[in-house]
Amino acid sequence: NAGVTQTPKFQVLKTGQSMTLQCAQDMNHNSMYWYRQDPGMGLRLIYYSASEGTTDKGEVPNGYNVSRLNKREFSLRLESAAPSQTSVYFCASCLGSENEKLFFGSGTQLSVL
Amino acid sequence: AQSVTQLDSQVPVFEEAPVELRCNYSSSVSVYLFWYVQYPNQGLQLLLKYLSGSTLVESINGFEAEFNKSQTSFHLRKPSVHISDTAEYFCAVSETSYDKVIFGPGTSLSVIP
Numbered sequence: 001n002a003g004v005t006q007t008p009k010f011q012v013l014k015t016g017q018s019m020t021l022q023c024a025q026d027m028n029h030n031s032m033y034w035y036r037q038d039p040g041m042g043l044r045l046i047y048y049s050a051s052e053g054t055t056d057k058g059e060v061p062n063g064y065n066v067s068r069l070n071k072r073e074f075s076l077r078l079e080s081a082a083p084s085q086t087s088v089y090f091c092a093s094c095l096g097s098e099n100e101k102l103f104f105g106s107g108t109q110l111s112v113l
Numbered sequence: 114a115q116s117v118t119q120l121d122s123q124v125p126v127f128e129e130a131p132v133e134l135r136c137n138y139s140s141s142v143s144v145y146l147f148w149y150v151q152y153p154n155q156g157l158q159l160l161l162k163y164l165s166g167s168t169l170v171e172s173i174n175g176f177e178a179e180f181n182k183s184q185t186s187f188h189l190r191k192p193s194v195h196i197s198d199t200a201e202y203f204c205a206v207s208e209t210s211y212d213k214v215i216f217g218p219g220t221s222l223s224v225i226p
Contacts, residue, residue: 033213033214035216040122040218041218042119042203042216042217042218042219043157043203043216043219044216045213045214045215045216048213056213058213059215090156090157092157092214094214100162101147101159101162102147102149102157102159102214104156104157104158105156106155106156107156
């Protein structure tokens with residue numbers, strides 16, 4: 001039972017490079033989320049997808065794009081990475097019927113030099 | 114828009130002493146409230162949640178939280194902490210069943226032997 005799977009676990013980028021963080025869940029959840037975690041700031045919502053085919057901005061969407069490819073997958077793209085995007089990124093999913101608990105992936109540690 | 118405040122960034126407490134971690138939220142509508150815990154080098158896990166009904170909710174490991182609508186609070190308490198409770202604790206809020214989940218900045222609980 002894999003749950004929420006994120007790849008990669010670690011990534012180092014140079015300023016201006018692009019990359020996509022992948023997230024997949026095998027629990028048939030409707031809602032999926034991308035958060036970033038920074039010291040002293042907790043988790044901040046970047047984008048979320050309440051259902052397949054829909055995406056919405058969260059608290060800190062600038063510099064990111066997302067794609068809800070299908071019900072299972074929700075990817076996060078950095079088109080031109082900046083040092084301010086150095087963070088730990090978490091993907092999460094939720095059944096969505098009554099905002100039950102979020103299931104989190106193990107995180108991606110991203111460093112932008 | 115909803116927001117979450119956790120006034121205490123760090124809480125040191127001696128083993129077997131009681132602890133309270135404070136959480137206040139702002140919202141103009143009814144909310145769902147959550148406490149998540151993050152153990153060192155791990156992802157987040159749901160500790161307990163308030164969706165409706167009884168305002169006092171409990172977790173399986175001795176934590177409890179009380180929803181106070183008039184004070185817009187959802188403080189987390191435990192009467193006697195253990196070393197294993199050392200972790201980061203995050204309060205979170207959601208306004209509707211399908212809405213985004215917003216997290217507070219977190220409180221680092223350190224249990225001292």
